[in-house]
Amino acid sequence: MSAQKKTPLPAILLANALLDGDVVFRTASGWSRDPREALVAEDEATANRLLDEARAAFARNEVVDADLVDITRDEAGVPVPNHFRERFKVKGPSHRPDLGKQAEFGVR
Amino acid sequence: MSLLDRNGVKAEIWSREAGATPRIVPFAELAEALSGNQPVGVEIANTVRLPELEPHFDRLALIAIIFPSFSDGRGFSIAKSLRNAGYRGTLRAVGPLIADQFAYALACGFDEVELPPDVASRQPVEIWLAAARAFRATYQTSHQTGGQSILEQRRAARGIQR
Amino acid sequence: MYRYDEFDEAFVRERVAQFAWQVKRRLDGSLTDDEFKPLRLKNGVYLQLHAYMLRIAIPYGTLSSRQLRQLALIGEKYDRGYGHFTTRQNLQFNWPKLRDIPEILGLLADVEMHAIQTSGNCIRNVTADQFAGVAADEIEDPRPVAELIRQWSTLHPEFDYLPRKFKIAVTGAPQDRAAIAAHDIGIGVVKNDAGAVGYRILVGGGLGRTPMIGKVVRDFLPKADLLAYLEAILRVYNLEGRRDNKYKARVKILVHEIGIDEFRARVEAEFAKLDGPTINADPEEVARIAAYFAPPAYEKLPPVSRAYEAMKAANPAFAAWAEINTFPHRQPGYAAVTISLKGIGEAPGDATSDQMCAVADLADQYSFSEIRVTHAQNLVLPNVKQADLFALWQKLGAAGIAEANVGLITDIISCPGLDYCALATARSIPIAQDLAKRFADLDQQRNIGPLNIKISGCINACGHHHVGHIGILGLEKRGAESYQITLGGDATENAAIGEIIGPGITAEEVPDAIERLVSVYLAERQAGETFIEAVRRLGLAPFKAAFTKEAADVAA
Numbered sequence: 001m002s003a004q005k006k007t008p009l010p011a012i013l014l015a016n017a018l019l020d021g022d023v024v025f026r027t028a029s030g031w032s033r034d035p036r037e038a039l040v041a042e043d044e045a046t047a048n049r050l051l052d053e054a055r056a057a058f059a060r061n062e063v064v065d066a067d068l069v070d071i072t073r074d075e076a077g078v079p080v081p082n083h084f085r086e087r088f089k090v091k092g093p094s095h096r097p098d099l100g101k102q103a104e105f106g107v108r
Numbered sequence: 109m110s111l112l113d114r115n116g117v118k119a120e121i122w123s124r125e126a127g128a129t130p131r132i133v134p135f136a137e138l139a140e141a142l143s144g145n146q147p148v149g150v151e152i153a154n155t156v157r158l159p160e161l162e163p164h165f166d167r168l169a170l171i172a173i174i175f176p177s178f179s180d181g182r183g184f185s186i187a188k189s190l191r192n193a194g195y196r197g198t199l200r201a202v203g204p205l206i207a208d209q210f211a212y213a214l215a216c217g218f219d220e221v222e223l224p225p226d227v228a229s230r231q232p233v234e235i236w237l238a239a240a241r242a243f244r245a246t247y248q249t250s251h252q253t254g255g256q257s258i259l260e261q262r263r264a265a266r267g268i269q270r
Numbered sequence: 271m272y273r274y275d276e277f278d279e280a281f282v283r284e285r286v287a288q289f290a291w292q293v294k295r296r297l298d299g300s301l302t303d304d305e306f307k308p309l310r311l312k313n314g315v316y317l318q319l320h321a322y323m324l325r326i327a328i329p330y331g332t333l334s335s336r337q338l339r340q341l342a343l344i345g346e347k348y349d350r351g352y353g354h355f356t357t358r359q360n361l362q363f364n365w366p367k368l369r370d371i372p373e374i375l376g377l378l379a380d381v382e383m384h385a386i387q388t389s390g391n392c393i394r395n396v397t398a399d400q401f402a403g404v405a406a407d408e409i410e411d412p413r414p415v416a417e418l419i420r421q422w423s424t425l426h427p428e429f430d431y432l433p434r435k436f437k438i439a440v441t442g443a444p445q446d447r448a449a450i451a452a453h454d455i456g457i458g459v460v461k462n463d464a465g466a467v468g469y470r471i472l473v474g475g476g477l478g479r480t481p482m483i484g485k486v487v488r489d490f491l492p493k494a495d496l497l498a499y500l501e502a503i504l505r506v507y508n509l510e511g512r513r514d515n516k517y518k519a520r521v522k523i524l525v526h527e528i529g530i531d532e533f534r535a536r537v538e539a540e541f542a543k544l545d546g547p548t549i550n551a552d553p554e555e556v557a558r559i560a561a562y563f564a565p566p567a568y569e570k571l572p573p574v575s576r577a578y579e580a581m582k583a584a585n586p587a588f589a590a591w592a593e594i595n596t597f598p599h600r601q602p603g604y605a606a607v608t609i610s611l612k613g614i615g616e617a618p619g620d621a622t623s624d625q626m627c628a629v630a631d632l633a634d635q636y637s638f639s640e641i642r643v644t645h646a647q648n649l650v651l652p653n654v655k656q657a658d659l660f661a662l663w664q665k666l667g668a669a670g671i672a673e674a675n676v677g678l679i680t681d682i683i684s685c686p687g688l689d690y691c692a693l694a695t696a697r698s699i700p701i702a703q704d705l706a707k708r709f710a711d712l713d714q715q716r717n718i719g720p721l722n723i724k725i726s727g728c729i730n731a732c733g734h735h736h737v738g739h740i741g742i743l744g745l746e747k748r749g750a751e752s753y754q755i756t757l758g759g760d761a762t763e764n765a766a767i768g769e770i771i772g773p774g775i776t777a778e779e780v781p782d783a784i785e786r787l788v789s790v791y792l793a794e795r796q797a798g799e800t801f802i803e804a805v806r807r808l809g810l811a812p813f814k815a816a817f818t819k820e821a822a823d824v825a826a
Contacts, residue, residue, distance in 0.1 A: 021320075064317065084749070095703060179431055186509070263555070
């Protein structure tokens with residue numbers, strides 16, 4: 001968890017589920033595997049709340065490797081990470097469109 | 109619990125306090141401690157090497173080797189080198205080892221482990237004793253604690269067949 | 271091949287139980303995440319971008335059909351129906367769940383397999399020549415000694431918390447097919463002047479951030495002394511290897527900083543002190559292991575099969591495949607067959623569960639139920655009768671794995687890169703796919719001849735780019751993927767590190783850039799000269815000029 005590094009806003013919080021390994025996104029009420037449901041932090045206070053929730057979820061053994069990721073909303077309002085690394089993390093392997101969240105949730 | 113050996117929790121008889129007896133002294137004070145006639149224990153960083161200790165083997169009742177973190181495995185090789193060189197006193201591993209390393213520590217020649225309180229409270233002694241028994245036999249003939257290595261057991265089995 | 275006895279069997283079962291217990295302790299809080307991480311890594315469990323990854327050990331690249339079928343089943347049941355063979359002859363599954371891994375390890379134990387020490391700062395799975403035991407040029411089969419090292423290095427009490435990972439490779443032949451000079455320790459079987467067989471020991475090779483070619487630490491080591499000598503090397507490294515900076519922690523840096531002569535002096539001093547018989551395996555144990563690697567029941571055949579020759583004459587596509595994908599066997603009438611996992615446009619080294627089952631069936635039918643994995647991410651059927659090659663080729667074709675490109679420009683080594691790997695800085699697989707499509711024409715490939723392209727998606731160099739004739743390294747440059755091209759690397763007994771030939775380029779520019787380099791070779795080569803030989807003779811200048819011209823064209 002990189003609370004020190006300042007993540008530009010807006011941002012979402014993503015992590016890996018401890019037992020499944022799957023990429024999960026913090027929503028208003030918990031975690032979702034669907035990136036379209038990610039809560040977008042537009043301000044500092046929300047971003048800090050997300051990080052607090054990440055720390056708590058780590059302590060409860062729900063997730064590991066939680067991180068705030070800066071995003072831009074696409075035409076449909078779906079958050080898309082600004083860095084290509086996280087874009088792959090949200091979509092799935094680029095050479096296998098049949099796998100990962102791109103297949104499951106139609107993330108482009 | 110902060111001190112344990114292969115049988116479980118162990119009572120601490122050593123102290124690091126100045127003037128106490130018997131006392132574990134820092135390596136820097138070893139020469140001074142050796143000039144007295146009390147049993148001497150010394151605590152070393154894992155950068156201290158065999159030649160600095162070998163001349164004093166018969167005066168050193170205990171050598172405590174510091175593990176700065178559980179992932180720094182130099183202490184295992186220092187212990188094994190001390191045993192290979194004939195050191196027969198007590199070898200103590202000091203630091204935040206994890207229970208899964210207990211069998212390794214014993215196999216490299218350590219007698220006991222001194223843990224910081226937070227590790228000791230998360231990993232109670234039952235876990236350490238169970239972890240030490242995770243494998244009935246291992247492959248390295250040169251690193252054994254009492255039992256026989258798999259290679260020796262195979263040899264024994266061949267002897268029976270003959 | 272080696273079979274577990276009751277001790278090996280009990281040992282891997284106990285290892286499975288130990289890992290299940292470690293997971294439980296991670297969840298109940300007695301192990302912190304930091305404490306659990308090296309424990310899971312030493313059972314091959316990584317956390318990647320999308321999911322966990324499980325890396326399964328295939329010791330010295332040797333598999334039985336039964337084992338391969340079990341891997342196929344695991345892929346089907348716990349993963350997404352495919353696996354990835356790696357440059358260290360292992361198999362990776364990309365999507366397992368941590369909660370399932372103890373069960374998967376149990377299934378592996380059922381077929382005498384494990385994932386022990388496929389990651390972490392310990393002695394990794396030992397690798398060897400994929401043609402061990404069948405190569406015509408072999409001095410001695412390296413598999414028995416590789417198995418001996420596997421057992422000795424498994425949960426070694428002293429060497430499980432080393433400064434950094436430690437890789438050992440063995441070859442039994444003068445032609446090095448195991449890239450031993452790129453390993454922390456490389457072991458080559460040699461014969462001395464007296465005719466005795468022993469080992470030549472290289473130390474301090476490795477790729478990654480600071481690529482180094484291994485240096486000779488001992489020219490001739492009597493076979494009986496091997497484990498004691500390894501123990502001496504490992505002890506010196508464990509005590510003296512740097513731990514202040516993970517990028518300087520490999521043994522190659524220690525050897526480089528103190529010099530090979532000083533390193534050798536320290537190893538020899540330690541070795542002289544050791545009580546060899548308590549460390550080395552006794553001759554009966556060595557013989558017990560070696561007996562498992564006795565040659566299979568070969569038929570007595572003429573050196574050349576007339577039926578095979580007739581089939582080649584009648585079918586040029588088969589003849590091409592047979593010429594490119596078979597390797598001379600020391601048993602008359604047999605061949606070792608490489609099954610390419612580099613189908614044009616496929617991810618290098620990937621095999622579906624169906625393909626794994628098909629290969630297992632073919633191994634049963636044609637190759638004494640044995641399969642090998644190569645460090646170039648292909649599979650091998652080591653013992654095929656020449657007369658069976660045509661039928662085998664047809665069945666491989668039906669399974670979609672009859673690509674005739676072994677050792678050619680489309681037989682590309684590639685790490686998983688940023689499509690899976692959390693450490694990657696750029697993608698590798700799509701680069702390999704684009705290049706394979708660009709050079710798909712078999713006549714063109716054969717005209718170009720032997721050429722190894724190796725691609726890594728980050729500086730850690732899992733794709734061995736430093737020792738590719740052409741190496742491609744994916745990096746991040748100003749928020750985008752960028753690829754650095756090296757030339758002149760070699761992974762064989764002529765090991766060399768490639769040199770960077772120009773500024774980084776985009777993924778789209780890679781195929782043109784490589785084609786330009788190949789054109790220089792085609793224009794300048796002398797009769798019978800391979801790409802790497804031409805690079806050595808010509809130097810980098812003409813290639814750099816062609817590469818830079820292209821970069822300039824793109825800019826303009």
